[in-house]
């Protein structure tokens with residue numbers, strides 16, 4: 001499919017910047033604009049930016065396992081992973097008894113990573129050395145003795161070929177590449193809304209509020225790509241398709257000695273609690289929870305297709321920043337520390353953060369043309385696992401734009417046949433059931449914070 005001449009990408013995170021890079025490599029003569037609301041890329045509040053992100057091919061779905069393995073090759077062997085942007089320390093994926101979702105996920109994932117190595121011609125001895133099955137806690141204690149002593153774990157495996165990325169440095173590197181190519185016009189400001197042609201519902205551009213001079217203007221384009229992460233629901237009605245969920249992060253300052261002791265540990269991800277610990281860097285230890293997360297129900301105007309602003313509102317979950325984590329989340333982190341790294345369990349948190357996933361019901365990305373708005377394309381729905389694909393994602397997105405995405409990925413990332421009705425407490429919000437989530441479904445952030453203030 002021939003792409004039009006002027007292309008506007010909204011969003012300067014992993015999805016938007018990788019798209020901009022691949023588009024400008026493949027189509028150097030197109031007019032490409034990238035708009036980012038934050039005054040900087042990396043955006044410190046963006047989901048793509050943090051001290052660390054797990055980089056793993058350990059997926060229960062073979063299509064993601066294969067794509068992630070392609071990504072890891074780039075992290076490992078090209079400049080993407082240099083200067084500390086990628087560290088290969090291994091990942092232990094663990095499950096508990098009675099949690100069949102996580103046991104299934106882990107076992108399928110174990111088979112997938114072994115198969116990928118077989119396909120690459122690795123010998124069975126080499127595979128057994130790299131991917132170590134851990135049938136019980138005793139086996140686990142041998143490979144990650146420091147972490148698992150107090151944990152309620154029944155099995156898992158260690159993949160020595162997985163690693164982690166410095167997620168702020170990764171975005172900075174990709175932006176530098178974009179600047180060096182000098183083919184994309186980067187603007188900083190907020191897209192207030194999309195512009196539609198009334199008769200056809202075709203998207204013709206955006207209303208843009210410039211951060212630098214405060215002016216509001218119209219930017220037209222032949223194709224608009226929304227890579228707006230967890231905030232996408234503000235610009236387009238994605239009820240039942242994508243919702244923002246807030247996830248808990250906490251950071252602890254550690255000494256030089258502790259840094260040296262922990263730096264080379266594998267990352268550990270316990271499906272029983274969703275808690276994961278990535279080895280520290282620069283004396284900062286991060287503890288995080290991969291869960292159903294908090295919802296932030298917000299009433300916003302239904303994005304219309306007419307020029308007049310809509311008087312009707314809809315309730316969706318949207319990101320909110322600079323809030324403390326609820327006591328519920330803090331307790332979960334401390335409990336996990338008591339089990340995994342007891343000597344840190346009572347240390348003060350140097351800082352905490354609620355970071356926002358852009359969640360779909362299945363955990364699959366949403367990378368597709370909009371079915372009823374010509375010239376509008378979505379590249380979002382990261383669902384808490386998009387970072388690792390950074391070096392290969394843009395090419396997939398441009399393949400989808402050109403109508404030649406691999407059929408399996410196309411099926412996973414398509415516009416859903418129906419909007420998903422959920423079991424969340426308030427309203428109808430997306431619940432991600434990809435087998436990897438833990439915790440309570442449907443926690444409302446403001447309620448959890450209110451409980452915290454009463455304690």
Ligand SMILES: Cc1cc2nc3c(=O)[nH]c(=O)nc-3n(C[C@H](O)[C@H](O)[C@H](O)COP(=O)(O)OP(=O)(O)OC[C@H]3O[C@@H](n4cnc5c(N)ncnc54)[C@H](O)[C@@H]3O)c2cc1C
Pocket residue numbers: 010011012013014015016035036037038043045046047048049052053054055189190191192227228229230231232235247248249288355356357358379380381382383384385386387388389
């Ligand atoms: C806590 C946490 C842990 C994670 N852990 C992992 C992990 O271990 N491994 C992994 O692979 N992935 C992980 N992920 C997922 C991964 O980080 C995300 O899938 C990915 O970064 C999402 O990228 P994005 O471009 O969609 O979103 P973002 O990085 O949020 O980018 C979207 C950008 O769009 C901009 N924007 C939004 N609305 C507008 C507007 N109206 N106008 C202009 N600009 C706008 C925003 O300012 C933002 O910068 C994690 C995510 C979180 C939150």
